[in-house]
Amino acid sequence: MDWTIASFNVNGLRARLGILGDWLAHNQPDAVCLQETKVQDQDFPRQAVEELGYHVAFHGQKSYNGVAILSKRPADEHGHGFGELWDDDQARLLWAKLDGLWVINVYAPQGRDPSDPAFAYKLEFFRRLRAWLEARFSPGEALVCCGDFNVAPQDIDLHDPVKLAGQVGCHPDERAAYANVLDWGLEDVFRRLHPAQKQFTFWDYRLRGALSRDLGWRIDHILASAGLAPACGQCLVDMAPRRLEKPSDHTPILARFSR
Template sequence: MESGTFKLATWNVNSLNVRLQHVLDWLRDNPIDVLCLQETKQEDSKFPYTELKEAGYNAIHSGQKTYNGVAILSTHDMTEVEHGIADFEDGQKRVISATINGVRVVCVYIVNGQAVDSEKYEYKMRWLTALNTWLAGELKKYPKLVVLGDYNIAPEDRDCHDPAAWLGQILVSPQEREHFQKLLQLGLHDSFRLFEQAEKSFSWWDYRMMGFRRNFGMRIDHILVSDALKSACIAATIDKAPRKLERPSDHTPVILELGL
């Protein structure tokens, strides 16, 4: 690791039990300071703390059986660990936070929403409102803050392979995009868009219809940085290599490099 750089990444692994070796191999080939995972889909008692420690990573996890689950892995010590969104009762394990190397790291797995006319979509709206309120307070406490995760929102049409086909559906609905904009209005910045990027840059591809091969994807995995860290951003990339593996996650890692 180069002196003065601090690399963070986010990856929805869609079951750590299935994808653990993918994660270990990726960390070996891509040494970074922090990796946030979503959809670990396992209880804390099943989490592979030992294997990750052997690979050089401390880990904290908030999990449940079969669904959801978030984790932060780091080569550094983690302090001030918190689970969930303060003052928002939620039985689903979707948020975990820690302070690492002077940076407040928040790992989120935002609700999918199922369909715009569903109860799950209404839950997503409530959840996003609670996240916004909570993060407003967190930013006051922690000026150097990063929010990494699977947001289940494609912020703009350029983040969707076929906006017309997805019109009116989840991930691209006006309400979801408005919530994303409200996060930016808090003083957060979409780190990927701080740099010139190739057209049709996506982080998720459906398993069906040869989605990855045809690049029928969406950019729904994001790393938002606070004002205090914006000028420290050096590079933001998407690593498509893990999506090419056998039995891959439908998401792939998104990486941010900071100069601290």
């Protein structure tokens, strides 16, 4: 079975439908996980998405957060949230089973500042994610967990690791919490294939010339289970959508699996 799985923080789905549609038409992934859709469920543009040739599952809230999984085939099953493990009212987790492949879409909290309660919530989110994976899945299953994790795992994932040291997004506590999720049995397939490549997925709107000067962060990741990661033959970051007019501040990532 071959799968092409993508992830894209669209930073507002309705504002990015044109960019998303063109990208899907060109790349034809089997499934794409979207983060920051920023639309409550009753207003989700289902028809517009389905006209792109995809089935869709979504979990959203007004103005903030929101996740969706678009797939060429309908999901065998899907759901959202951590269930009984954590009653979290933020729309950050969505999962689906697609032809024997579990696809988990994550939009992790940003964290604001290490002194802010939002930072503690971020660490708790990662703890709950690890516990949820342990309760529901096995690392031997075919599973992809992808999305915007809001963590640059290593210094190579930062444009200026000295200047940014200790900030939210690369704080040691965040990195440890994120690494604990991977220790369940996940592998970053981009890093598996490109151990020394400096490549970013996010460039802040607020930083003048961030894209042209490549002042970015790699915080969007495709993680594969131990049983699936060796089947990943390609993982790439597509810069083209970030260079378009009125883009997201993130750009898509894509991985191809064959087993």
